Amino acid sequence: MNTSFALFVVLGFVAVVLLLEGLYVYWNDTKSPEVRRVGDRLRAISAGGQTEAGELKLLKQRLLSESPGFQNLLLRLPRARQLDQLMQQAGDANTVSHLLAISAMFGLAGLLVSLVLRFPWYTALAITLGLTALPLLNLVRKRNARLHKIEAQLPDAMDLMSRALRAGHAFPSSMAMVGSEAVDPIAAEFRITSDEIAFGVSVDAALNNLAARVPSPDMSYFVMAVIIQRETGGNLSELLGKLAELVRERFKLFAKVRALAAEGKLSAWILTGLPFCVAGAINILNPKYLSVLFTDPAGINVVYVALVMMALGIFFMWRIIDIKV
Numbered sequence: 022m023n024t025s026f027a028l029f030v031v032l033g034f035v036a037v038v039l040l041l042e043g044l045y046v047y048w049n050d051t052k053s054p055e056v057r058r059v060g061d062r063l064r065a066i067s068a069g070g071q072t073e074a075g076e077l078k079l080l081k082q083r084l085l086s087e088s089p090g091f092q093n094l095l096l097r098l099p100r101a102r103q104l105d106q107l108m109q110q111a112g113d114a115n116t117v118s119h120l121l122a123i124s125a126m127f128g129l130a131g132l133l134v135s136l137v138l139r140f141p142w143y144t145a146l147a148i149t150l151g152l153t154a155l156p157l158l159n160l161v162r163k164r165n166a167r168l169h170k171i172e173a174q175l176p177d178a179m180d181l182m183s184r185a186l187r188a189g190h191a192f193p194s195s196m197a198m199v200g201s202e203a204v205d206p207i208a209a210e211f212r213i214t215s216d217e218i219a220f221g222v223s224v225d226a227a228l229n230n231l232a233a234r235v236p237s238p239d240m241s242y243f244v245m246a247v248i249i250q251r252e253t254g255g256n257l258s259e260l261l262g263k264l265a266e267l268v269r270e271r272f273k274l275f276a277k278v279r280a281l282a283a284e285g286k287l288s289a290w291i292l293t294g295l296p297f298c299v300a301g302a303i304n305i306l307n308p309k310y311l312s313v314l315f316t317d318p319a320g321i322n323v324v325y326v327a328l329v330m331m332a333l334g335i336f337f338m339w340r341i342i343d344i345k346v
Contacts, residue, residue, distance in 0.1 A: 107161070110169055121313070124157065128149050130154070135149065171206055171210065174204065175265075183258045214227045224251065228244045
């Protein structure tokens with residue numbers, strides 16, 4: 022009991038420190054005089070003001086934190102840049118420090134609730150870690166949804182580029198046309214690529230940056246096709262038109278496969294949940310019937326073996342119905 026209380030005190034102290042740091046980072050990222058100064062400068066530029074080339078480069082950089090000290094600390098972390106890339110792919114304009122501050126607040130809330138309700142230490146730890154990871158899980162969900170939307174918009178974007186090239190526009194102009202006439206999120210990605218080319222980045226490097234921001238097979242096909250065509254020559258307009266048709270056919274095939282696999286997925290869900298539902302129903306109707314599985318050592322071993330076998334069965338079952346197109 023004393024050990025548990027001491028552990029809670031230590032966790033509470035750490036949580037309070039993280040909360041204070043998170044509040045400071047949030048204030049520094051959104052309300053500090055430096056942020057207001059940068060915001061005023063950005064509004065002046067967007068209103069038509071002039072700026073130096075070096076300043077343009079600074080405006081294009083993504084900082085991990087507006088706080089210089091926290092920025093240097095995050096630069097030492099090996100996963101900070103990967104987290105920033107994940108935020109880019111999700112279309113999140115906030116900094117990594119902002120995400121970490123939100124995660125710390127969620128974790129602190131879970132810890133305080135656990136302390137108030139006097140949960141066991143392992144339950145409190147699970148709740149705290151789960152709530153801490155919640156913003157990251159939401160970010161992954163937003164990333165997947167955004168990438169799926171970009172994949173659905175890509176054929177129309179390639180058709181627009183193909184028509185622009187046939188009309189006599191250069192490749193960078195066709196990219197800029199997609200950025201101005203298409204719908205977000207794909208328009209935002211093409212605008213970034215078009216701006217990079219306009220600022221002096223080579224076309225190949227800008228396209229590779231696009232593929233890194235949008236890790237999609239279809240976008241990789243588009244980037245590789247354009248780069249190879251620029252090296253070997255050929256009709257880029259015709260190539261983009263055929264590639265757009267190929268992507269559309271792949272989506273049609275994927276829809277057919279998803280419809281055919283729907284029955285298998287329903288069966289997988291039923292087979293996955295049926296043992297737990299039956300065990301729960303039996304435990305409610307006759308609690309003594311299953312009690313031997315949790316009180317007798319042999320019964321506990323049977324439960325462990327059954328869980329391992331069920332996990333393997335679920336894994337292989339979902340691998341079978343997860344058809345890649």
